[in-house]
Amino acid sequence: MEDPVLLTGAGGSVGEAILQGLGDEYDWRLMFHSPPATEPDHEYLVGDVVDEETVREAVAGVGAIIHLAGDPRPSAPWASVLSNNIDGTQKMYEAAVDTGVERFVYASSNHAVGAYETDERTPEMYRTGDDYRLDGTEFPRPGNLYGVSKATGEVLGRYYHDEHDISVCNIRIGNLTEGHPPIDYERGQAMWLSYRDCAHIHECALEADYDFEIVYGISDNDRKYYSIERAKDALGYEPKDNSAEWDGDERID
Template sequence: MRVLVTGAAGGVATLLRPRLRGDGRILRLLDIAPPDTGGDEVMTGSVTDPEVMAVACHDVDAVIHLGGHSRENSWADTVEVNITGTQTVLEAARRAGVRRVILASSNHAVGFREVTEELPADSTPRPDTFYGVSKAAMEALGSLYHSRFGMDVICIRIGSCFERPPGVRGLSTWLSPDDAGRLFKACLTFASPGYRIVWGVSDNTRRVYSLAEAEALGYRSEDDAEKFADEITDAPPAGTEARYVGGPFTTIPLGGPN
């Protein structure tokens, strides 16, 4: 199986790549800057370039789309890279006959959902930023390409994927690198998933996100952010940031720092 990974030099992809290798998988890595790699196929280019994406999707069995801005940015840049880029990826995959695309969505697509127990993975969008809007649009594009063309599309609403949870909020949102590997492998191998939205989080003690949808694809988390709780000393979120899933993204300036 050959898997195209966009945004391959980014933080999530860097953690994910060694955990996806093996089991007969060949990784084709695409980014605007060449990633450090060992034995993978490497391409340099942008997800917004249809010609680059046409070459990247040739002879590929599945696409993991991680490319794009990962933080709040201007509206124009967000639309160009995150929304138009996603459509370019999906269209190139369709034209190349790729049957499965995994899209890296985000908790910020539903950032203005209130923090409750077991928030369903397919909760309708309530974005907290332009970035969150782009992830909601990504999910909508995935739904369109599934319904129109029969592609299997899985959108993973990632919480926070780092080696260690980033602060108190991360004790709820953390997706460990090993669990990320387990989740993406499940999304690659589950038979005929159709269109799905799942949460990308570990089974954290403080988790407020439903894992039922991801577990239905065969994902089983083995990690819990709580083991880092004693090491985290920042103040818990308060006010609006504590009330909503998006945390600090619900209060930052739209369009990024002015």
Template sequence: MTDQHILITGSAGIVGTLMRPRLRRPGRVLRLLDVAPQPGAAPGEAAEVLTGSVTDSHAMAAACAGVDAVIHLGGLSRESSWESTLDVNINGTHTVLEAAREAGVGRVLLASSNHAVGFRRSDEGGPGGLPADSSPRPDTYYGVSKATMEALGSLYHSRFGMDVIAVRIGSCFETPLPLGRRGLATWLSPDDCARLFEACLSAPVPGYRLIWGVSDNTRRVCSLAEARALGYAPQDNAETYADQLLGLPAPTGAAAEYVGGPFCTAPLGEVNPL
């Protein structure tokens, strides 16, 4: 039986580092690509560690060769200058998708963000939460890059038949504590993130999907119906940390009203808060 090969771009980043041990499986080889240094394969770990940029077409062609699926986490994870955002997040995503297409990769998971719809009101989804396919209302250049990522994913599915799932991730950290009270709504636990990615990898013929990536938080403002339809079964809830978070100052103004929280008022082109 042939091993399954999964390429993870941005594998040295926050989410990539959290996913590396959680996505290990018998019969699976993780190919881990980042521009930053990362540990080599541990004894018994089926991993191939590569150094390269998502903006480098030659590096991406080599990284995509022989893989079954790509989890594209690589790129700038915060607000930055328009030039950097365009180069790394937008052109980089195109480079990844094109390399995957040329290599015959059948499935790509794209790490989008809540900031693609950051200027949607937190209460506009009603009791069921904001639908996963809500049209973009980005809050930053970073948000624009994620909306463009989603559009590129849709294009590559429609043109080339590639299965593409764009995941609008809330905030993936070990705990929601670094996020303040906003984390009670947006947290995606690392274990749930792995559960979500596994569902995306195994769902039969998903086509193009746009889904939310959050845990089953009591105070979430987004819908999980679309992710559950792929087989996602979240087990965690940020409410576990409510006693520690509710004592912190509550967001006010735009940070309280909109999905993007403090990104909605932070200066464009500068590093934003969480």
């Protein structure tokens, strides 16, 4: 990709994983909500995604956007998700189409479908195979207002793709941790996304040929709540990690 890639929310853990794995692979422009603690190795700016002038400055001249910025708290109140997650995402899309950006990768979340885990789709059913796993074709079913904002971000992407032909990939990111899966947390292990698989799936989203996609961003764990078959088929995703290969914080040889 010749033009820079804009990475919003660059100071968070997902941004850290992406830059850790792909920092030398692209010409990055980073957007931080607050000044970074250390000077980044890439071009950057500090600003708020709800500020239209800042957003247009960030988007100018880039070829693709990975949009991570927003309030990441599952308990975030409505005022915050409305402003930071929904309005900020709409402003980013509007600037993208106005400036001719061709690709938009959106950090969605498993919280967009979190309420499926509360009744008929029990953990036992998830273990029986892909017939029972969520695969991205299901209707959103958020379990909190943060999830509502992520589902709304996906719908915004559908609209901007249909109206303006921008390529959109929504990645429903699972439980991202560095080094090893969550310890003594079965649900987190089933939803685990390693740092290197996080970088890889975003690289796939930057490079693959697609129109509009919703995929799950988790590693290739033996036990899964979500199917990664669409990510493999549409993006060429080839995850390397599996939470079953770990015992606590030690990898099983």
